[in-house]
Amino acid sequence: MKKILFSALILAAVSACKDDDTMISQDINYAKLPQEFPFSKLATIGGVDVINGGFGSGAAAHPTRKGEFYVITDRGPNTDYLNGKKFLTPNFTPTIMHFKINADGNIEVIKYIKLKNPSGQLITGLPNPVGMGSTGEIAYDASGNVLGTDTYGLDSESIVAAVDGTFWVSDEYGPHIVHYSADGVELERISPIGVNTGTRKLPAVLAKRRANRGMEGLCITPDGKTLVGTMQSTMYVPTKALATNTTLTRIVTFDIATGQTKQYLYKQDGGASDSVCDITALSSTEFLVIERDGNFGSQGGLKKVYRINISGASDVNGTDLAAVDGMKINGKALEQSTWVEITTAGLKPVTKTLAVDLVAKLGYEHDKFEGIVYLGNNKLAVFNDDDFGVVDDGSGNPKTKILPKTGKVDKGTMYVVDIQ
Structure with a gap:
């Protein structure tokens, strides 16, 4: 289990996407913070310890009980290798951890919820087969042997x-949005048109996400009616070579009751190597989103949070949700078009203003800034993904993930920061 260090600042609460988090934060004893989550060792690969961590890909507050929270892993520890990934522990199951801050102010794990397929069997983080959400990535074990696929596999974010x-x-x-029971059993899998899962669908164009750059963020509006997801980077629409607008990515909304979707354009500050990660709701139209790159904070990394508003933005779903290249202007996909062309066509992206620069504000050191939770009163909880304590050594083998400024092993760390 990875350690999560909390900031010495008072942590108000952790919530997936609520605008009334001040209620949740009351009467919780945080006097003993910072603290670390308990963690164990998953495996030792080539003399490198792989920790049972990764609980930094997403977080949510318990919707009704004060001081209780959920955190989730991604697909498990992996390294780049050939045309895919080495899965260092191939049987790893993406997992939700339920914990609380108890009366003594200590972190207390309540339970672990492992994700399961509709039959109740444990899933893995292995890639989906062709037709079921495949990204084209090939899975290998730590020795470089080819592994199989998992129809219900998930790279949860x-x-x-x-x-x-x-x-x-x-x-x-897929990218998929998956609905799980309280025990982690799959209830519904919502995927793009053309992906052979479920009856309710996302627009077909979303299947052109880049490998490992799918739906990175997800939240729900405060009224509980609409899911809002962020695509991490510019998608390959119509192809990798032709997707030249590398600052354009998309936000998609899904009405839970009707299944209706909308899409909005988001203009990144950076480019193809940067990411739009987590999203959290301030209202039904206002949100906070992460923009980051892959560098450590002390090495010039970009780690910013923006306030965005979708109310004046154009819905770019188009009339044909099955169109694999989505809406076009002047015969070109949106990712092929310049922002001047997009504006001339009368399409408006979401508006955005800087809420906080974590490197400037906190001296934020981590590379994978992947979680944000609005706490109310202009306070924001932020945390990182520690990659299970390992990174690629350049040849597909793991090495310990070290923070360059401190020389310490990267651990999941939660901070609370004031935002504008």
């Missing part, structure tokens, strides 16, 4: 805890 006790989880394969 964000979590929503619903009032009815169920969970909504977004992933980077």
Whole structure:
């Protein structure tokens, strides 16, 4: 289990996407913070310890009980290798951890919820087969042997805890939005048109996400009616070579009752190597989103949070949700078009203003800034993904993930920061 260090600042609460988090934060004893989550060792690969961590891909507050929270892992420890990934522990199951701050102010794990297929069997983080959400990635074990696929496999990245006790989880394969029971059993898998899962669908164009750059963020509006997801980077629409607008990515909304979707354009500050990660709701139209790159904070990393508003933005779903390249202007996909062309066509992206620069504000050191939770009163909880304590050594083998400024092993760390 990875350690999560909390900031010496007072932590108000953790919530997936609520605008009334001040209620949740009352009467919780945080006097003993900072503290670390308990963690164990998953494996030792080539002399490198792989920790049972990764609980930084997403977080949510319990919707009704003060001081209780959920955190989720991604697909498990992995390294780059050939045309895919080495899965260092291939049987790893993406997992939700339920914990609380108890009366003594200590972190107390309540239970672990391992994700399961509709039959109740444990899933893995292995890629989906062709036709079921495949990204084209090949899975290998730590020795370089080819592994299989998992029809219900998930590269989970964000979590929503619903009032009815169920969970909504977004992933980077399909991309899928998966609805799980309170015990982690799959209830519904919502995927793009053309992906052979479920009857309710996302627009077909979303299947052109880049491998490992799918639906990175997910939240629910405060009224509980709409899921809002962020695509991590510019999608390959119509192809990798032709997707030249590398600052354009998309936000998608899904009406839970009707299944209707909308899409909005988001203009990144950076480019193809940067990411739009987690999202958290301030209202039904206002949100906070992460923009980051892959560098450590002390090495010039970009780690910012923006306030965005979708109310004046154009819905770019188009009239044909089955169109694999989505809406076009002047015969070109949106990702092929310049922002001047997009503006001339009368399309408006979401508006955005800087809420906080974590490197400037906190001297934020981590590379994978992947979680944000609005706490109310202009306070924001932020945390990182520690990659299970390992990174690629350049040849597909793991090495310990070290923070360059401190020389310490990277651990999941939660901070609370004031935002504008």
